Amino acid sequence: MPTDCISYQNSGYFSKLIVDYLDEKPALKTLYNRFPTITNFKNQIHEKEKNYPIANRTILVDALEKQYQGFEISNATKENIKLLADTKTFTVTTGHQLNLFTGPLYFLYKIVSTLNLCQELEKTYPEYNFVPVYWMATEDHDFEEINYFNYKNVKINWHTNSAGPVGRLATNGLETVLDTFSSELGISDNATYLKNLFEKSYLQHDNLAAATRYLANELFGKKGLVILDGDDVCLKKLFVPYVKEEIVNKTSFETVNKTNANLNGYGIQVNPREINLFYIEDELRERIIFEDNSYKINNTNLAFTKEELLTVLDQNPEKFSPNVILRPLYEEVILPNLCYIGGGGEIAYWLQLKSNFEANNITFPILLVRNSVLLATEKQIQKADKLALTWLDLFKNQQTLFNKKTQELSQFTLDFSEQKETIRKQFEKLNTIATQTDKSFSGAVKAQEIKQIKGLENLEKRLLKAERKKYANQLDRIIVLQNELFPNQGLQERHTNFAEFYEEYGPILLQKIESQLKPLEQNFTIITL
Template sequence: MNGLSSIELPLEETGLFSPIFIDFIKQRKWLDHFKLPKPNLQGLLQVAQDAEWEKIDRTILLNTLHAQYRELEESGSVIVGSVKDNLAALASPDSRTITTGQQLHPATGPLYVVFKILSTINLCKQLNAEQQSHRFIPVFWLASEDHDLQEIKELHLSGKSLTWQTEQAGPTGRMLCSGLPEMLDELKTALGTRPGFEKLLEDLRHAYKSHFSLSFATRKLIHEWFGQAGLLVLDPDAAELKRSFLPVMQRDAARQEAPQAAAKYEKELSTHGSLPLSVRSVNLFYLGEQFRLRIDAVPDGFRTSDHRFSWTSEQLGAEMEAFPQRFSPNVVLRPLYQQSILPNVAYIGGPSEVVYWLQLRGVFELHDIAFPVLLPRAQAVLVDNSMYEKFQRMGFSGNDWLEKPEELIARWMKMRGITTDAFDQARRLMVQGMDELTGFMEATDKTLGDAGRAEKMRLLQSIDKLEEKWKKSQKRSEDQSIQLIRKVRDRIFPNGTLQERHDNILGYIGTGALNHPIDLLDQMDPLKMVLRVIRT
């Protein structure tokens, strides 16, 4: 495991996840209504036997993948043997895929993107070691048609944020990488020279050339970093793949049944938490190089959300037949698109993704598309070895890593024998004495009661002030330990956000035992369903 070790925290004890997600990982009884395959090794192997996977047109899938890998090869990438082997294996009807997907964050974006990829590779390794009937192949699905540039343009590392300066619009995968080479220069300045970093930076520079599309650059980078483990990268923004999905897209627009189909399971979900998606009557976008426009149903047919394009029902059908690449499934149909073109046994996603796939159970049934095993990606935080050891020596462990700093500081002071007991006792004695004195004075002269009570409040305030001065004095003497507690919090929750949802992997490369993202592979077991605190 490349010198890496970790401790495991039960997800349900962290307080970081929604009730629905916790119910899912605990497989609560109410989920039986969804008739889901079980998220464990046995469930995966059972689903792998399903004859549904024979429906997949592997010829179209492989033609697309081979074309995309030829493009990589022509750009100088080496298609390693593990990728070639998995491409060959995918032609066999006995092969199955495990898939994860993500928007096109430059340099892979937040840590959880790397965690998703490694979780997928790790699970395939486990399944292939467990049996010989099926070959399990890890796939990374590019969400290349997503148009939300704001969600991907920032990169956070080592306390510094970098921003991709671009004014492009439309599907992010079709954007050019202009501006990203300059961001890589800033990245080099921010991180300097570290073991392993120079090679990763070289990979980044080869991938993010100004004239490359962001989709191509992302495929190239993910291949360079994870191809050695057999990961296949697929850009689904491909005409022939979309042509194979035409029946679903055409039915979605013509019949507008998705909201009713989703409602079959939404009521049950909504009693346990909020619904993440709004399922629309039409779940398609219209694509161009600089736009991705929602298609709405109107009385006389269809039109885009900005009113630039409109069609009758017949015209829309003809446009789909002639130009399938101009149509893009939204967040509702995208999972169905994935499951219709891949022999995909499982989808590995984040906590919110797991919930929104649950919401789509009825839409899958409507279109008679096989529903995969849902598995949450591995969850983790990375802590450098020195900080880890110091924190443990202070007597902290387990969920203490996630505690608020003020609570830990109070506990630390108590552990050190630094308590406020003396001040608490002083208050009790003073209140008791003043109450007795005030009672005595009031018994002889009722007008003196208020004066006694006012003096008691003044004395309480004086004790409070003395206590605060004493606390500051003690904290100064414990300043090093208190600063460590605050540093731990800032490391795990940078800017108040859980590390894996904020920081980029490059900020952790070369600072300890971690020299390449693949070094985390053995720590990324999605079947464990724990939060790992990993010593790097």
């Protein structure tokens, strides 16, 4: 099968904003600090070096060591945590929700992109250390987005009540989920590994944050991955000055709105609120709202004066949680970070935030679109070869692919564009004659042109329909194959869970992903299993 180069720009799966960012369009230059090239990391290192307090390193290391208490971790991860105390050490970070059993495949691709970029940086800049960080989105509240995963044709759900930050959510009820998952798995060694991994992750840990840490550590700990939970009182203390700025001056509301106003022609991914903070407790996560000269906690009876709220902040910083607008700033305050790796949607909202970083005097990181991957079996590739399909074909919209292959299979020309153009030219001449004799004829001429064009279009559709019936067998096989590779006519990586492939291929799955992903390349990676 031809190994087409499917760029992100030509894949059809990225927004105009991300396509223009990847193309380095001049209109977007003010929205980011440096474009992700290996040479640009040199100046990014120097800038972050000057703008990250040494004292923060000690606090970060202490927080991580406490978070990892009770977990078995690899020597590589231990070493990376210690290295964070060194002023020559920097991080590359990705973040992800606490999806049940990793959720869709792109969880893996985010982390592998992060691991592989650190390796590439180490080769290029050996005088520095680079630590891969997975930021767990423990303070999110969108439980319905994370409480399931798709295994083959089954959606495996976790049904429970969730009110506060998801990381604090107890893992009650996951025994039933394991039973459902186990009933779908086979009896192979790989299936047994997956059952045990789920059980050790979720049934032997009290909350979702601990369960996710265990799971990610099992999958990637040997590679030195450092897993960070931002829901940490010591780390929140570092962010107190920026929370005060938000409460008193509403800086992010002003700066991000100014950026949004200049994003002409692009969709806005996120809109700032007047105060971009939540007030959180174990069973509570509600917005802080400024109303009637008072700071109120939405959907509660809690209300504070400015002075009272600032006192609570000083005494209990863990009660304040940044929303999507401020969380990137929080990450960059507490980490010696050079680069954030995320999906297209994430990078789109990061591109709205640079002005807020500048207002807070925090270095804006390099933004890198994570690796995207399509996993295909040898059998699927053989099918594609027999059907004369390229990867460019398979990435097409299904109706477009259907029509294209019908035209290729047909012995006739099914596109009447040439004939329609001939008719248009003929009627241009007729219209010229009509206007020179009697202008009232122009309407009749135009009506006749429309009628003839429409007639050709109807013939085109009927011929296409007839040819589809004639080649139904081949066309059905094409659509079946595309549906296998693009579930629900969308990207496999946004739908399918890794367990579906791990059961069949075991550790080779992760080995192939780790060996083939190149973070700084802007192409879909096709991996053959």
